[in-house]
Each structure stands twice: as structure tokens, then as C-alpha cells.
Amino acid sequence: MTKNITIFVLLIVFIAVFILAVFWGAVNMDFTQLSDTDLDILTYSRLPRVLLAGLVGASLSLSGVLFQYVMKNPLADSFTTGASASSAMGAVLAILFGLGFLIPVFALIGGVIGLTIVYKVSSVNGKVQPITMLLAGIVVSTFASSVISLMKYIADDSVASIIFWLMGGFQDASMQQVGVLTTVLIIAWLAIRKNYLSLDIICFDDSTAMASGVDVHPLRKKIFFIAALLTAICVGYAGIIGFVGLIIPHMVRLFKFVIASELVPISMLFGAIFMILNDLLARVILTDGQELSVGILTSAIGGAFFLYLLMKRKKELYYFD
């Protein structure tokens, strides 16, 4: 029940935030009388942007939840698993080669390579050890980051554009991206939905989980790659927007939604709202038409809020082995 009420409330908030985000922006419009330019801006800039923000928010939150299930570690997210950084490495390579239009493709390739390495290193006969995976992930992540640093070094005068691209943002949003990510997200979600109950069961130790009828290792592999794919696409479209995937699920858990069938959808919805709001703020907070990187805001706002929750609830913190 609480689940349904929460989802309902979040849906209403989502709609309200969505409308707010479409109506408000760097360019003021008279919505009773839209000029051609206004319409242009709405269709080609603002609408895809708001939609993409929502989708990326939901996708990153979903991937964060999934990584935490796979790794059994509270610090697991797209960064610690190497997904973000290796995708970003691909993207930066594209920027460096002046192939800006291929950023998403490069990001995807980078992400897939990085995660295949993580998976190969941490699996023995198809069995995945969360601890090894965690370590392999952080190594791949750091390795990819160092390659990015190296590229910044080499980049000379495009260093600034690499940096700002990496900080993340939805400026480049297009309806085509919205279409792709919607499709991927829906497929991913449907694939995960089937496993809600299994996700709960892999919170037990491996023996118990397997003896309960969950084929733990193939499941880990599956959700690992789904989460990785989502991350790679998000990075390709919007740069590295860290922290969302890590923190949103923890917040939702602090509100006592701990069962996958509650945690997953609520995290996604909450993530979408959070991201749209942050992007809105990023668009309007500065003067002179400047935009802030959305990654900065997500970290700062999300961080402050989470710290507050942690303090308020520090006595009732859940176990995470």
C-alpha cells in the first residue's frame, strides 16, 4: 500500500516538475502566444532536454540499484564498477579525434570493453565473486580515468571542452536520443522487473540464495550488463553525472523501501524527478545565459540532502554486510 501511495505521489510530483521544467528556462516565453522561435526552442531544445534529463535520472538510478545488488557493497555504483569511467574514456577519445558526433557510439564501445574486462577478471567458470568484481571495477575505473587525464594532457587547447563535457549536461539533447534511451530503459526495466523477487533473494548469502532457487551467477551477469549498458548510454548522451546512481537508492532505502519491487521503481521515479529539477536549476541559476554543469548540482544538492538524512537516521541504518 505505502508503495502504491508513494508511487502515486511521486508521479504527481513528476508531472508537476516536468511542466515546471518545460515552462521555465533561459528564454522567457509567453505561453499564451508562442512565436515561431519559441516553438523552435521548445521542440528542439527544451523539451528533448527535459525528457532526456528525466530518462537519464531514471536510468542512472536503476543502474545504481542494480550495481548495489550485484556487488553487495554500499559504495557500488557506475563509478566504482568502472562503467562510467570506461564509457567516458570512449567519449573523450571521440572528442579528441574531433568526432563529436560519434560520442555516444564511442562511449558505448568504451563501456562494453571496460565491463567485459571487469567481468572476465572477476569470474571463474561463470561464477562471479562480488569482492573481486568490486576491486576489478575500481581498477578499471581508475585506469580509464588516468587515460582520460592523459588525453587532457595531450588535448592541449581542447582540454577545457573535455572537462566541461565530462561534468555532464543535457545541452545536446535531441529527440532521437530521447527515443533511443526510452526504448533501452523500457527494455531494461522489463528485463529487471521479472527478477524483482530474485533480486531480494540475492541479498542473502550465496549458498542460501542458490538453495532458494535463484541461479545467482547468471543473474549477476545479467543485471551487471544491463546496468553497465544503461550507464554507457547515459554517459554518451550526458557526460558523467556521478553520484545519482549511488545516492538515490540509498535515500529510497532510508525511507524504508527495501524490497526490489518497491526500491527499483521508486528509485527510478525519484531519480527522474531529481534529475529534471537539477537540470532546471542548472539552466536558470546563473546570469548571462550561463549554464552550470548538472553534475555539480546533483552532487552538491544530493550530497547535502543525503548527509541530512544520514544524520537524522543514523541510528536506524540498515545492514549492508
Next chain:
Amino acid sequence: MTKNITIFVLLIVFIAVFILAVFWGAVNMDFTQLSDTDLDILTYSRLPRVLLAGLVGASLSLSGVLFQYVMKNPLADSFTTGASASSAMGAVLAILFGLGFLIPVFALIGGVIGLTIVYKVSSVNGKVQPITMLLAGIVVSTFASSVISLMKYIADDSVASIIFWLMGGFQDASMQQVGVLTTVLIIAWLAIRKNYLSLDIICFDDSTAMASGVDVHPLRKKIFFIAALLTAICVGYAGIIGFVGLIIPHMVRLFKFVIASELVPISMLFGAIFMILNDLLARVILTDGQELSVGILTSAIGGAFFLYLLMKRKKELYYFD
């Protein structure tokens, strides 16, 4: 025995590496007949640099080991605990204000503020919950990173300078820094040495550890702050050289040194060697006296080596909860 032999071998390697690093550099010298310029370069540039690299390597490794003891998490290091990022935030603030000469001071202040927050958030009546600490640490870390990003944003033109500074390096080494860090490191090490046995005992669950006669929470506080202090000073002197603190202790553990009295000194020695070598490489790998950021190398080389070890030994990986 193996411990003493290993330390002995590492000491010899250390001396060899040290000599190599002093003899080799961007400027070729004839050591049988040193010119005045050569002597100048040795005294004012090369020697302090090699020494500082060694000290920072040892300090970061020590702080990494300590953080892993406090947090009981394989991913704990100066980054996940917020120590690096909050110190770096202080440092970047100094750069932004044009107070370059105050970087170490600002780094220290930033670090102390960040870690006090982490500690306050995660302690109830003097008791520290590793899980809350871990989460608080990653939040403070991300928050500080986002402030750094914001400063990069504001900095606009000096962004490259901030970035390159953050990537870490020992260019600016001076004998005064060497003196300070030597003192701090020796004090820290002596303070930790006393607790070798306690460190092992806090690897048990808290009840067992306390019932074994270790006053767990004050000990956690103590080693947390020592590790943080070390990190802050290293960041102030050399920027963020990530990954060393995380990976060196894991490598040493993979060689089966798991008892604090072995793990701590061997990690420090190994860290010093590793860092001197990386700095040497950073100085000589490029042509024309160009330098690479040492942080890039530590991540790349350390990462590759650790991945190799993980693969070779994945079956015998130790438990970490």
C-alpha cells in the same frame, strides 16, 4: 621471517630505486664531474623531489591501510573517505584566490573540515559505524568534488591550471616540505605501531573486538584522523595522487601479508618505491623535458599490475566481509 626477508629485500630495492631516481632525469649529468648547474639542479630540484615522492608514497599507502581498517571495506581509501577531495577543495580555493603559496595550509584546513563532518555524521556518542562513515565519506568526497568542479567553472581560464595541479606531481618539492612530511610520517607511524595488534583485532566484528580488550571506537577515531592528516598534507604538497592508497595495501595482502605488523610497514615501503619509480617515469617518459602527471602513471601502472595480480590469484582472494 618472511616478513623480515621481504622488508630487507624491499629496503635494498628502495635504495636502488632511490639512487636510480637521483641519477636519472630530464637533464643528463656526468656524475664523475658535476658542473655547478648540475649541483644546483640536484640540490634544488631533483633530490627534494625524489625524497618527497618517496614520502608521499609511504604516507598515502599508510593512510590507505588505515582507512581500510577503519571502514572494513575494500574500497576505503583517501578518496572514498572524503579526505582527498576535501583537502583538494581547500587547495583549489587557494589557487583560485591566487594564494598559491598557501596551498598546503588550505588543503589541511579543507581536509580537517571535511573529515570532521564525516566523523560527526557517523558517530553517535563516540561510537563510529563503519557503514555510515563510508557513506558519509563518499558524500563529503562527492560534495567537495562538486565544489571543485564549480570552481573550475568559475575559474574559466585557469581551469587547465587547476586540472593539471590536481593530477598531482612533485615539481614543487622543497626540502622544507620533505622535512615537514618526514616528521609527520614518523610521528604517525610511531603512533600506529603501538596499535598493530589492535588493528588486527578490529578485523573481528565489533563485539568480539571490544570483548577482546580493544577500545574499538576511540581507536577508529584515532586512526581515522591520522590517516586523514597524512592525506591532507600529501594533497597539499602533491595534488591528488589517487589509487596508491587503495591499491598498494591490496597488493601487499595478495602476497599474504595480512597481519598489521607486516601489512603496514611493507605497504609503506612498497608505496615509497612505487611512487619514486612512477615519478621517475613521469619525468623521463616524454621527450624535451616534458613531464607527465604522476597521478596518471600511478593509476595506469598500478591498475594494470593489480589487475594482473587479481587474475592470477582470483581463487584465493581474501574475505573482506
Next chain:
Amino acid sequence: QAYERIVILYAPVSEIVKQLVGEKVVVGVTRTDLVFKKVYKVGSHLRPNLELIKAIRPDLIIAGSKRAYPEKMESRFSADFFRYDPTSIEDIFKQIRQLGDLLQVQPKSEQIITQLKNKLKQVQPLPDQPKVVYEISERPLRVAGKPSIMTAIIEYAGGLNMIDTNKKHVVISTEIVVDINPDFYIYQDGPMNKNPRPPIERSYFKPLRSKIILVDQYLFSRPGLNVIDAIVKLNQIFKEQL
């Protein structure tokens, strides 16, 4: 006129555009642009605001290098694009000429170029070619390489940039600088190098025997019309101190 709504995303070119066509046709510039004060600000030069640019419907956008402003941006607007990215004095003349053609004010552009060339005549020959190192930032120590506008300035002023790499700027070993022992060590003050320590106060430069020159970053590292002034000024300094 050829273009009526110009947006300039790269501030060093602003002065040139202003001299070519005046202020009226420029409708948007970046935040830090001090030449055009009363037009739309369309964000920072590194991250222009696409929505705003769209809203002011430019017909020409002048941007910097392809690396800083990826080609992808061009396809998002129906406007024409002009890239201003000179690395030498000749480049500057060439691009002023191109801009003149594009904006259909050829006589004006030729006039500007002639003016500049006249000013360059103030440069006097030096008895020796001084060895120079140009510091872009102190932390880490980054100096200007060959393809940079600073090298162009130094060489026009009669000096020789001792840093011989094909990158605009490089992080350099402190040892190398001491070893080169240049006649002039130029360091800049400005956003890229805020409040730098005088080299003499840095411990690694204790042995450095060079003459130290402090210059303004805006004058020396922006590839705009200011470059000519920088050349003349540097030449004077060389002359006086040699």
C-alpha cells in the same frame, strides 16, 4: 550588409569585428567579452547556451578552434560559421582578411592590416637573439611551446623560444629550465596564472640566473589585435635589458 545578426563565441576576435563592422550587427557575445557590453550574453566561452543562441536567431556565428567548439555545434544552427584560430602573426592577418571578405568590408580589413603592419615597424633589431622561456602557469610549471601565439610574439620581438615542442603549452621539468638558463624568463599574470610567485622565490629556481619579466596575460596570450602591442612592448624590453 552580408550579415545582420552575428554571435561571437570567442572574445579575442571581438575587437576585430568591432573595427570591421561596428557594434550594430553583433547581437550576442560570451560573458567575459568586454568589447560589446550591451548585447546578449550567451553564456561562457567554453559552454555557450544553445537555447539562448537559438532565441536570438544569429545568421553568423564566430567561434574558436574546432577542438574547443566541436563541429557538431554547427549543425545545430542554420547560421554560417567562421572559425578564428590563428597561431601566428600571418594567421592573424590572413583571418582578418577572410573576415573582411565574409562580412563584405574588404577595404576596411585591408586598412586594419596596414595599420597593424605599420605598428610592427616600430620593432627594432636586436644585437643578439635572446633565449626566452615563457611561463603560462606556475602550478604545475607550464610553458609555451612552438605553435603558440606567445612564440610568435617572442620571435617577432627578436627572441627565441627555447621550448621546442609542437604543442601549444607543455608541462616542463624545472631541471630543464635551469639547464637552458634562458636570457629572459617571462611569466604572466592573469586568470591562467593567478598571482604567481616570482620565480626567484621558488626553491627549484634558486639557481636561475635569467632576467625576469612579468607580463599581463591578456596582452600576451590572446590572439587578437593586442598581439601587435605585445610584440612592440616585448621588443622594447629586450632592447633595454640586453
Next chain:
Amino acid sequence: MINIKSLSLEQGEFLLEIDRLTIQPNQLVAVMGNNGSGKSTFLSALSGLKPFTGEYLLDETPFVELTKQEQSQQISLLPQHVSLNMPFDVNYVVLTGRFPYVSGNTYSKQDQDLTDQIMDEFDLGALRHRQFNELSGGEKQRVLLARMINRDSSIILLDEPLASVDIKHQYEVLEILKAGLKNRIIMVVIHDIHIAFQTFDRFIFFNKGKLVYDTEQSELDAEKISDIFQVNISFENIKNKRLVQVENAHL
């Protein structure tokens, strides 16, 4: 029916070897032996958690030819130590026992009803909304037992399920197990000889990785057992009940 022939399994320096073993349904089977004799390893192997060599048939079908899903539908195991890293409440932990019967992604009303019923049987009604990880040791163990019974599989393997359960509930659990024996194989690792020898129908004894003794209750041989356990055990019949005595010279 379980049918085993020359099964063997290596684990570090430890070797588990079973020459021949058949287990029929309708019997409560005790798996006994000293620490480290291989009881847990044996149950893990039976439930497919550890790879083995040799023949292991489930109702004539080789176990390894079953899909993972079929395996887990037939066999359920309660390991010696269970950990959970989410703050699930007791009700949900027991409910997850129904997992193999759910086709969709939620538990049905019927699953919840069964769960309620089983929680009542195990005296867990009052703990229903408590967090599993905040229970006492014995309470946890009972929750996990309830979860196992909720699994309702045809082969149930329990690894020291009664350790840290209080006497009252030990007997209640045993009753529940006995009541559910019909057409079922239930194998229980147990160290408590009093309870074992009084309540179980069949016994298999391990010693250093070998199955050394396999017997019905009626034929329990005190000497053999004493040999295996390395303590002096004797039986005495009082009021139709077999009383087990352990001689210990020093106590």
C-alpha cells in the same frame, strides 16, 4: 529417492567420498559425525552448490542433467550460516521461501496466507514486523526454518537447524518435520545425540570425509557410534523410551 554411487568431492585438502547411499522418502534422516567430518559439504553437494564427481540420481535421473531450476524446485537447503544484507522484516524473509512457486514478480495472496500459517506454527506471529537482522540467534534460526518449510520442496536438507533453538521449539520443529514427512526426504545435520537418537528414523555417520555407518533407528549400535564419536555412548531403555547416556570419566 536419492541414489548415490561413488560420489567424491575435493575441497582444499579435504576429500569427501561416498561409496553407495540410497535415501527413501518418509524417513527422518540424521546426518551425524564429528566436526569437519564433511556433513555440511555433503549437503552442499546434494543441493548442487558444490561440484562433485560420481553418480547422483534423483528418482532415477542424474542430478547434473536437471536444470538449475529443476534442481532447486526439488531440493532445498538450509545452510549452517545464513546472512542477509537488507533490512527485510520477518514476514518477508519467510515469504521468500515461496519463491520457486511464483511465476510473476509478486507473491500471491495465497503465498502470504501460507506464510502467515507457517509463522503461527513457528510462534513467529509476534515477530512478524521485526527486522530479521535484529532478532536473537534462536529467533533467526526459527525464522529460517519457517522459511524452509514454506519452501515445501520434496527434499529438505537442514544443516544444524536446531543449534541455538530453545528446547521447546526444538521439539516443535521436530514435530513439524515429522508431520511433513509424507513422500518427502528430510535430512538433518544434528550434534545432539539425545534428540537425534530419540526422534530420527535413520542415521548416516561421517568420519573424516567417509560415510562410515548407515543404519535404521532400531539397529543403532552403541559401540559403533561410540567409535565414530570417540566418546562412550550407551543406551538404556526406560519406560519404552531409549535413554542415551554419555560416559565421561572426568565430569
Next chain:
Amino acid sequence: MINIKSLSLEQGEFLLEIDRLTIQPNQLVAVMGNNGSGKSTFLSALSGLKPFTGEYLLDETPFVELTKQEQSQQISLLPQHVSLNMPFDVNYVVLTGRFPYVSGNTYSKQDQDLTDQIMDEFDLGALRHRQFNELSGGEKQRVLLARMINRDSSIILLDEPLASVDIKHQYEVLEILKAGLKNRIIMVVIHDIHIAFQTFDRFIFFNKGKLVYDTEQSELDAEKISDIFQVNISFENIKNKRLVQVENAHL
């Protein structure tokens, strides 16, 4: 000597209350009661792991006035569940028991000798170089018991130390405990009534957080105990030994 007056402790909805209790050395004390009755909570409070209100004296000194170090030098506790997240070997785990006696930062030769001796007593010689986390459940428990004995403190609190230990070693452990009773308080949580009523000297029973019954072995009252455990327990004397019987109608 332990002296307790109106001690109370809250833990969630659970309340532990002890009116008055005195424990003298030289007795093996069994702490008994059903699951969730507060046995573990009681031992935690005694060893200073959980804050309580009321009076608790150790040899006349209020416990809270002792420094942590003094507390831990006198009292040692083996919790119900122990976990270790480093791959220490058995030898080192047992050795760490000597921690309170070490002033420097290494264990001395003498510590190692004592450890060797105790490992032999506990039959752990062969496991010496095995990793603690790779042992069987009972082996682990014995290692931890050896570690406790190595602690050699004057008050020893053991929370279900015999769970999952095999019979042979259960008796051996009890012998070791009895042998070391001199001037020592040893309190053991135990569910096994057979072993408890045969071997222990004194019994304290908890029920729903209250200390409800406190008795010497000789005065054990089967009726009272039956009441507490909610099962029918009777004693019978055979060959000078008290045999404990549990009536269970259905088994």
C-alpha cells in the same frame, strides 16, 4: 565476584531486568532460557558492550568506574556470532587471545607457547595453518573457544559456545572449563539441558527479559524448569547420575 542490583537495559521493545544477582567464583554457571529471553543481552551488558542502568559491581567496584582496559582485562566474552574479515590463520586467531597481556606490539615467545599448548588441548594442532574462514562451523567454534581460554581472564562469558561443536569436543571443552574454574567465574549460555543439568553447578534462568529462577544444581526443580521452558522435563537418577527426560506427547 559479580554483584548486580536492579539492573535494567532497554533494547528496542525488549526490556532486560534483573533485581538482584550475585555470582561467586569457582562455579560453572549456566545461563538458560528460551529464545529471545535476553541471555545474550545479559552477557553483553556484563561485559560492557551495552549500556545499562542500575548497580553492577565487580569485586565491590562499580563496573562503570573501571576503565575500558580494566573492564576488558577482567572480563572476556565469546559472542554468539563472530566474524572476521581478514584471512588470518588459526594460529593467529588463537594467539590474539593473548592481546590484553601484551604491552608492546608483538606477541612474545611465551604467548606463542601458551597458544600452542591450548591449540593442542583443543585438538587444533592440525588446523594451525588453515585459514580461519575456511573451517567448518564446529572447527571455527573450537578455535574461538581456544582463543577465549587463551584470554585467561577471571570472568569468562560464553554465549552458546557448544552449539555446532561435536559431542566429543563438547565434553572436552567442558572439562577444560571445569579444570580452569579455580578463582574464576565462568558463565555459559546453553540450550542443551542434558549437558547443562549434568555438568553445571549453578543455573540462572531468563524468561522474557526477567531473571526468574536462580538455583544450585542440587536444588534444581523440574517443575519450575518445565514452566520456564514450557516443556515437560523430569529427572531420574540412574547409576548416581541425573538423567534428564523431556516428555513430548507427539514424538
